[in-house]
Amino acid sequence: MLDFIRKYFKRNSLDKITVKKIEALEKTFGFSVGAPSLYLKALRHRSRLIEDHLADTESYEQLEFLGDAVLDLIVTEIIFDYYPDENEGFMTRLRSRMVKEQTLAELSRQLGFDLLIEVGNRVKGQGIELKESVLCDIFEAVTGAVYKDKGLEVTRKFIRTVYSKYVDIDNLSSTHDNYKSLLLEYSQAKKLSIPEYRVISEKGPDHDKTFEIEAVINGEGCGTGIGKNKKKAEQTAAMHALKTLKARHTVDA
Numbered sequence: 001m002l003d004f005i006r007k008y009f010k011r012n013s014l015d016k017i018t019v020k021k022i023e024a025l026e027k028t029f030g031f032s033v034g035a036p037s038l039y040l041k042a043l044r045h046r047s048r049l050i051e052d053h054l055a056d057t058e059s060y061e062q063l064e065f066l067g068d069a070v071l072d073l074i075v076t077e078i079i080f081d082y083y084p085d086e087n088e089g090f091m092t093r094l095r096s097r098m099v100k101e102q103t104l105a106e107l108s109r110q111l112g113f114d115l116l117i118e119v120g121n122r123v124k125g126q127g128i129e130l131k132e133s134v135l136c137d138i139f140e141a142v143t144g145a146v147y148k149d150k151g152l153e154v155t156r157k158f159i160r161t162v163y164s165k166y167v168d169i170d171n172l173s174s175t176h177d178n179y180k181s182l183l184l185e186y187s188q189a190k191k192l193s194i195p196e197y198r199v200i201s202e203k204g205p206d207h208d209k210t211f212e213i214e215a216v217i218n219g220e221g222c223g224t225g226i227g228k229n230k231k232k233a234e235q236t237a238a239m240h241a242l243k244t245l246k247a248r249h250t251v252d253a
Contacts, residue, residue, distance in 0.1 A: 021116050025142075028111050029158060035149045038063070042141035043113065045128060047120030047207070060141035067144030068099075070152075074159045075099055082169060090173075093181060097172045098163070101231065105135035110166045113138050128207055133229050179238035183215065186242060193218045195241065197234045200224065215241035 014022070014036060021043070022036050033039055046059035075098050079091050097103065108114055117129040117138060128134055147155045163169070183195050198221075200212040213233040214221045222244045225236025 024112065024116065029146070030161075031150065031154065033149065035145075038145040038149050039142065040118075042067075042145040043116050043118055043138060045117060045119045045134065047123045047128065048118050049120075051120055051122070060138060063141040063144035063148070064137045065144070066147065067140035067142065070147045070155060071099055071140060071143050071159065074156050075163070077156070078160060078163060078169075083173070093178060094169075094173050096178055096181075098167065098169070101132050101136040101229075103167065103172075104139040105132035107162060107166055108135035108139045111139075111162070113142060123207060126208065131208075131228065179235050179242055183238040183242045183245075186245060187217055190245070192245075195238065197230075197237060199230070213237045217241065217245070 018036070018040065022033055022039065025039055026033055041058055042060050042063045044054075044059050046056075046061065048054070049056065049059055052058075072095070075095055076091070079094050079098070083091065083094070114129055114135055117134070119128050143155065143159065146158055180195070187193065187195055196216045198214045198216055200214050202212075203210045208228075210226060210228060211230050211233040212224060212226050213230065213236075215223045215225075215234070215237040223237050223240030223242070225233045225238070225240060227233035227236055
């Protein structure tokens with residue numbers, strides 16, 4: 001009874017828009033939210049901090065850090081249960097695909113988190129809430145909020161349900177899209193140096209940067225990639241470098 005009263009007063013201290021946002025989350029989760037402030041924080045972009053006079057820790061970034069670790073654990077458990085006969089290398093590669101930026105961004109969209117993100121008035125209309133990097137971070141932050149609010153078991157059930165509904169794990173397991181890993185394996189097999197990634201250029205404002213990165217092997221640039229973050233640019237650079245090296249070794253053969 002006491003818990004019900006506390007929740008009632010917490011809910012009634014919020015404005016109508018915020019209440020609707022919490023109710024939308026509860027519908028998505030399938031359980032009641034105990035600490036609304038956690039979820040509001042998980043959906044708040046740092047561009048809101050100055051105009052709302054909030055501390056640096058009141059954006060989603062802190063919960064994203066926690067959610068990233070919790071998500072890694074639960075996804076590892078899913079893979080361990082799903083593929084009990086596979087080796088560590090297979091499990092590591094699959095986990096990387098299951099928690100990569102594109103996967104988590106798509107989960108955010110499927111769950112409607114993109115419609116709930118709060119950005120500052122000065123940057124509204126610039127598409128920040130549509131960026132894959134932000135949507136990925138939001139999914140991790142919400143995971144962290146669920147963990148802090150409801151504990152590991154509820155979080156585990158939530159994440160397992162989401163992946164079961166929206167992610168084709170069998171398809172992911174047979175997809176080879178971690179080009180950095182593939183390039184490293186190829187370089188080692190051909191007795192080449194370990195690939196290094198060098199930033200060629202960095203353009204645009206902080207909230208919308210574009211990176212150009214070059215993959216360097218044996219001191220030579222083998223491929224370049226452009227992306228909205230360094231990880232994407234590095235993956236593209238690795239893909240091009242892999243194609244270049246394979247073509248070169250085919251000719252040499």
